[in-house]
Amino acid sequence: MKKLQSNLKYLGLFITIFLFSILFAVGSVMYDGFFSLQVLLNLLIDNAFLIITSIGMTFVLITGGIDLSVGAVVALTCMLSAHLLEKVHMSPFLVIPLMLIMGSLFGFVMGYLIQSFKMQPFIVTLAGMFMARGLCYVISIDTITISDPLYQAISQFRIPLPFDSFISIGVVIALVTLLAALYLANYTKFGRTVYAIGGSEQSALLMGLPVARTKILVYTLSGFCSGLTGIVFSFYMLSGYGLHCIGLEMDAIAAAVIGGTPLTGGIGFMTGTLFGVLIQGVIQTLIMFQGTLSSWWTRIAVAFLLCVFIILQRVILSKKESRKVLTNTAAKAS
Amino acid sequence: MNKTNPILKMRNITKTFPGVKALSGVNFQLYAGEIHALMGENGAGKSTLIKVLTGVEKLNSGEIFLEDQAILARTPSHAQELGISTVYQEVNLCTNLSVAENIFIGREPMKPGRIDWNTMEKRAEELLGRLNIRIDVTKTLDNYSVAIQQMVAIARALDVSAKVLILDEPTASLDASEVEKLFTVMRQLKQEGLGIIFVTHFLEQVYEVCDRITVLRNGALVGEYITADLPRVQLVAKMIGKDLAELSSCSKLDAADDAGSKEVYIAAHNMQKQGTIYPFDLDINKGEVLGLAGLLGSGRTEVARIIFGIDKPDDGEMLIQGQKKKVAEPIEAMKAGMAFCPENRKSEGIIANLTIRENIILALQAKMGWSKYISRKKQQEFAEKYIKILSISTPSSEQLVKNLSGGNQQKVILGRWLLTNPELLILDEPTRGIDVGTKAEIQKLILELASDGMAVMFISSELDEMLRCCSRMAVMRDKKKIAELAGNEVQESIVMQTIAGVH
Amino acid sequence: MKKLKSFVGSREFWPILSLLLVLLFNFIFTKNFFVLEIKDGHLYGSLIDILNRAAPLMLISIGMTMVIAIKGIDISVGSVMAISGAVAATLIGGSLEMVNGANASGTAMPLPLVILIALGVSAILGMWNGILVSRIEIQPVVATLILLTAGRGIAQLLTQGQIITIYYTPYQYIGAGYLLGLPFSVYIVAAVFALTMYLTRKTALGLFIESIGINQVASRFSGIKVKSISFWIYAFCGVCAGLAGLIYSSNVKCADGNNAGLFIEMDAILAVALGGNSLDGGRFSLIGSLIGALFLQSITTTIYAIGVPPEITYVVKAVVVIVICLIQSEEFRKAALGKFARNRRELSEKAAVKS
Structure with missing residues (x-):
């Protein structure tokens, strides 16, 4: 029993990895040409941007918060980079760091509002989303195509791998981000404080941890990830457009949740999030290979998974709570 | 044990909250190497005394000395730095983190650029070993019972090198064997020269582990006693505020008791x-x-x-x-x-942002169902009636309940239930x-x-x-x-x- | 004088004032804003246009007000709106049939039945949210997130990913028709509003809802059926969203699974907050929310009228949300207005002494 309980935490993660393998195996059996390294790598290539945002989102979710602005901030980054590159003719070497700073700043302001004025994260980031989308349109209503040579070059560059396969620069950036996130989450005081806040903000305060600073930094980090996503996405799409990445925030949340990060905070796995993204990708690929099913099935399937995982997490939580009830009723008595 | 020089002295502690004197001129002293019970019924001032000591609340007047140095803790973490650690009944740890991490978070041993998990886990095992606890410190805390969680909290307190350890109702949610285990640890820490303040309601436990007892009542000090010299009945008498001599002479005025016919x-x-x-x-x-x-x-x-x-x-x-x-x-x-006036007026009784009228008719309305709406005029009548019967002092029945004093809030809840005619x-x-x-x-x-x-x-x-x-x-x-x-x-x-x- | 004072103190004061300010702005800067024309016996003009366009948002704001009053939130309303429109369009089906150059397209199912089924589906979706929140006890944001994600997929599934045009003219009456000179949708809003007002102010439901929003535990201890009320509130919000979906799809004469009701949940929450309602639940004002919805639509219309790209409204809305939340935040009031509030209190005390 005890063993089972200790594994409950990882249950979501195991199920996700297992599910991913199953889905990939099913695809391989059913469709010719599915079982290849390149199909697997394409999952990464097509979802590199989602991996980066989802990692930022995972950090926010671990603290028990939420960031609905990510999709809009990505769109804003694309739009602003396109504008600066094409209309202002700024050097890409200046644009890229500038975009990262802008994303971080955007996150910082939201984090500051949330922490200092005890505003609900969900409302503040909603406002952030409106703001970022609106700013996109302030820059331009129409699509701006990026023709900058460096962006073009990066976009077309293929890093060759054995067995005639390749990946894009975006994948490299995503994987580096993943490694950095793993280090940050598991080997730094900042990362551990993030988990502690999600476990119990009250306890974290009593243990003398820098709660306020960490919470603001988490939103800043998410903003930074959105900025980075914006850059990777503009490599991928080579354009800026106000309607880019609508609903990306939901995909990112779904990736984190399916990867074993409950929305109640305190628990979260960066690797899980990677698989959360890959599952969405593999579903998409399956539907593509199948040919007759339409793309909206992806959405329904993802929502179904999301639902199952949320209910699963709720069940795990209530199991834990039933053990805590004893404590609480006794606590109430005194 | 140095009986002449206490490790902790609190002199003339006074604390007032708006309208209430929570502590008036309380003295308290704790020696190194003793377990000292702090007792009293609700509202006696125990928790206020602890809060003042650990920097949760600011005192109005009085002095606190730790090892003859005047101190004043600003925050709980400041108190911890000074050497006063508290373990609460509701364990203030993060149950989603590992045992080792709960002991060391905020002070993790580092290797260049990263947390040194191996050292942390080894040190956690050593520390818990000192308390005779041998568990897997890499597992998260929610795998363990509240008793173990409390031990972990104690271990964390000890690692910050506590001189004074406050245990606030630690046994309320433990079973008998867990309590025994906690006591073993407490005795051992006492041997090591720690001063322990033990806040509890359980008399038996006080007599089992405590050396001395300080009793508070209504925010004032009743006295400090050696446990062995104070019979239980007297302790209860002191807590409740009755003298034993007075007791024996007092008898129940018997109102024609016809229990049989009831x-x-x-x-x-x-x-x-x-x-x-x-x-x-x-x-x-x-x-x-x-x-x-x-x-x-x-x-x-x-x-x-x-x-x-x-x-x-x-x-x-x-x-x-x-x-x-x-x-x-x-x-x-x-x-x-049936009708039930709950103990916790604020969180379980009143609906703070509703008016007196609405609070009073709420239960009756719930009993009647949503469709049978009590007319505004009837509501007014009911509210006025109970404001009068219970002499609730308020300018009008449209006053928000949160603006009333505690006593009047209680009367509103009583009114709510009497109206249902239970x-x-x-x-x-x-x-x-x-x-x-x-x-x-x-x-x-x-x-x-x-x-x-x-x-x-x-x-x-x-x-x-x-x-x-x-x-x-x-x-x-x-x-x-x-x-x-x-x-x-x-x-x-x-x-x-x-x-x-x-x- | 006393009446004026109590009005200034009421929660509807600020929303009404803001609405009046926007209208005043238009009175000065926008030509013909207040001109009402009668064409074919119908009223035309910017004001009527605002009323008509705001109808879906007003309906959803009514539902959202109730959900927020019990300390919940429903972010799936936009998806429900899309589904309801898609259900109606699919059931009506058919294609364009012209008889003598006039549109004479039919419907595959009688219109009342179509409406009933669409609203029924919306109610079921709302109940689904209600079950997740009240029985399984998942936080409202998370619970309704599921339907938000799934909803658009379901809507597209119904329409096979197409934007289905609705040719059946009687259906178009719902969102674009006129009755006694006013858009028909205005009557729908009025009816839902009147029904909700009746249920919350002439029965005990309003009291129960506010009570739950303020203190759930105490409400349960006083005998209120917290779970069942919460459940029905979510179902009601679903129906409101469904009705909004019908009006919208009827107005634009098509069902678009992707864009119908996109971001309307944000607007509805904003309307509720603008209406002077606390997002922490408890006391609520339906009128306030309606005015909030009208205010939002007026801003959009104004921005159109003065020739600024309409997408700018997003930025305006973002600023408005932050300002409202800041005003509602106790920490902010303490920090920023502490001094101001003190001054005001002193002033009012002086005034009290004088009078």
Whole structure:
């Protein structure tokens, strides 16, 4: 029993990895040409941007918060980079760091509002989303195509791998981000404080941890990830457009949740999030290979998974709570 | 043990909250290498004293010395740096983190650029080993019982090199063997020269581990005693505020007790809930005031909650006027004729942002259902009626309840329930934190209601008012109903002896 | 004088004032804003246009007000709106049939039945949210997130990913028709509003809802059926969203699974907050929310009228949300307005002494 309980935490993660393998195996059996390294790598290539945002989102979710602005901030980054590159003719070497700073700043302001004025994260980031989308349109209503040579070059560059396969620069950036996130989450005081806040903000305060600073930094980090996503996405799409990445925030949340990060905070796995993204990708690929099913099935399937995982997490939580009830009723008595 | 020089001295501590004097000129001292019990009933000032000491609250006047140095903790973490650590009943750790991490978070051992998990885990094992706890420190804390969690909290406190360790109600949620384990650790720490302040309600535990006892009552110091020299009955007397000499002369003024002719309103049989309350039987008759006596945490409130359908019992049945009834929700209990004034006025009683009128009619309206709306005029009448009967002091019935004083809020809740015309009224600490005049009014009201034929179940920490009101008493101790006293037995000395567990 | 004072103190004061300010702005800067024309016996003009366009948002704001009053939130309303429109369009089906140059397209199912089924589906979706929140006890944001994600997929599934044009003219009456000179949708809003007002102010439901929003535990202890009320509130919000979906799809004469009701949940929350309602639940004002919805639509219309790209409204809305939340935040008031509030209190005390 005890063993089972200790594994409950990882249950979501195991199920996700297992599910991913199953889905990939099913695809391989059913469709010719599915079982290849390149199909697997394409999952990464097509979802590199989602991996980066989802990692930022995972950090926010671990603290028990939420960031609905990510999709809009990505769109804003694309739009602003396109504008600066094409209309202002700024050097890409200046644009890229500038975009990262802008994303971080955007996150910082939201984090500051949330922490200092005890505003609900969900409302503040909603406002952030409106703001970022609106700013996109302030820059331009129409699509701006990026023709900058460096962006073009990066976009077309293929890093060759054995067995005639390749990946894009975006994948490299995503994987580096993943490694950095793993280090940050598991080997730094900042990362551990993030988990502690999600476990119990009250306890974290009593243990003398820098709660306020960490919470603001988490939103800043998410903003930074959105900025980075914006850059990777503009490599991928080579354009800026106000309607880019609508609903990306939901995909990112779904990736984190399916990867074993409950929305109640305190628990979260960066690797899980990677698989959360890959599952969405593999579903998409399956539907593509199948040919007759339409793309909206992806959405329904993802929502179904999301639902199952949320209910699963709720069940795990209530199991834990039933053990805590004893404590609480006794606590109430005194 | 240096008896002449205490490690911690608190002198003339005074603390006032708006309208209340929580502590007035309290002295307290703790020696190194002793376990010192801090006792008192609700509102006695124990928790305020601890809060002042650990920097949660600022004191108004007084001095605190730690090893002869004047100190003043600004925050709990500052107090910790000074060497005063607290372990609360509700463990203040992060159960989602590993045991080792809970001990060291914020002070993790580092390798260049990263946390050194191996060293951390090794040191955690050593530290827990000192407390004779051998567990897997890499597992998350929620894999372990509350008892172990408390040990981990103690280990964390020790690692910050505590001189004074405060254990605030640590045993409230532990079972007997876990308590024993905690005591072993406490004794060992005492041997190592730590000063331990032990806040608890359990008398037996005090007599088991504590060297000395400080008793507070109503924010004032009653006295400091050597445990071995203070008989239990006297300790209870000091906490409740009665002298033993006074007790023996006092007897129950017997109001023609015709218990035999009374009709049973509700009969609970073998009701129980694991970990909350042991099986109990309880009858309440019409027209009587049944008292539930016992110290805090003895299971009084739990009995009330189960009867009123708030908590679901694991087993047992309930007969209401001879009919077997299942009561799974408060509304069902109300429909069966019950009413319940909860102990926690703010969080369970009042609806703060609604008016007095709305608060008063709420239960009746809920009982009638949403479609049978009580007209505004009727609402007004009801509210005015109970404002008058209960003499609630307010300019109008449209005042928001949150703006009333505690006593008036309590009266509003009483009004809410009286309006439903209940056959059984359960009152859990209805007079807590209320001024003397109002207390007397409420007691009088209880007696009147009973003489009109209502069954009343009365829970209070003040024995005095219980004796004045109750014709029969069930005595609770350690989550068990241990005795039922009626007639001549409802006497201060007997009740106290029963509570204290000496016969 | 006293009446004026109590009006200034009421929660509807600020929303009404803001609405009046926007209208005043238009009165000065926008030509013909207040001109009402009668064409074919119908009223035309910017004001009527605002009323008509705001109808879906007003309906959803009514539902959202109730959900927020019990300390919940429903972010799936936009998806429900899309589904309801898609259900109606699919059931009506058919294609364009012209008889003598006039549109004479039919419907595959009688219109009342179509409406009933669409609303029924919306109610079921709302109940689904209600079950997740009240029985399984998942936080409202998370619970309704599921339907938000799934909803658009379901809507597209119904329409096979197409934007289905609705040719059946009687259906178009719902969102674009006129009755006694006013858009029909205005009557629908009025009816739902009147029904909700009746249920919350002439029965005890309003009291129960506010009570739950303020203190759930105490409400349960007082005998209120917290779970069942919460459940029905979510179902009601679903129906409101469904009705909004019908009006919208009827107005634009098509069902678009992707864009119908996109971001309307944000607007609805904003309307509720603008209406002087606390997002922490408890006391609520339906009128306030309606005015909030009208205010939002007026801003959009104004921005159109003065020739600024309409997408700028997003930025305006973002600023408005932050300002409202800041005003509602106790920490902010303490920090920023502490001094101001003190001054005001002193002033009012002086005034009190004088009078």
